Amino acid sequence: MNFYHLGVISALIAFAGSSGLYLHSFSKSSTQEKIHRAAYAMFMLAAFLMAFNTANAFFYNMKHLTSSFVLITATAWITILAQVFFNLRIVGSIVAPLSTLIMLIQFFFVAPHGEPSVESTGILMSVHIIVSVLGEAFAIIAFVIAVFYLVQQRALKKKQLNRLQHTQVSISKLNDALILTIWLGFIFLTCGLIMGAIYSQFYFTGDRMTLLGKVLWAFLVWLWYLVTLLSRNFFNLSAKRLAWMTILGFVLLAIGLFGINNWSHVIG
16 A cells, blocks of 8 residues: 555545534534634645545546546535635535545445555454444434434323323433434444445455445445434424434434345345
């Protein structure tokens, strides 16, 4: 793995980090402006890294990567100009996760940047499994909290206070816990995708099509939680709808965990 490879990986991580910070920068808090500046700084770092990577792609004649790298680089710098001249913060919050998604697709499905490395990948794969499982665990907890939230909200609406006597957590705390678990699940799922993408691009030696179903479903779950957070922070999604979206996200995750793996054995 050379400096160019490290530059590509760093750009992917910078775009992903910027995405999370941008999502959080629209929440109402005393640190909102600081979070936005950090998101913008990380986005600029990603843009510089992508410019470097694009130049290297031309230098090494990597035709299968050049067009996508030019697209990401151009979009990133146009976004920066929109921020500088028009203060359009919301553009970066959309472009950052979109750039992350394009790079993840490149890592999973496009030919590697070089010959797969024969170096030991035990640590990388172990960490990938751990963070992915943690992301799934937080998604499960978010699902449980969402169910409790909906039950408690319905009881309050119908003034069935006797059903709430055994509940020691207020509905506002359930809402806060739900948002926190969604965030943590999204962060760990993102880290798991990034590490899986790095393994696929630089170390995987098998047939990429064997990973197609699992990877596509992982993208679908990640995108759903991204849409959930975007809806919560940008469009002020109600807590009730947030809970229902969380439940649906868990259903998608469950299908990926129990359905895709079993189908792959049947089909393959």
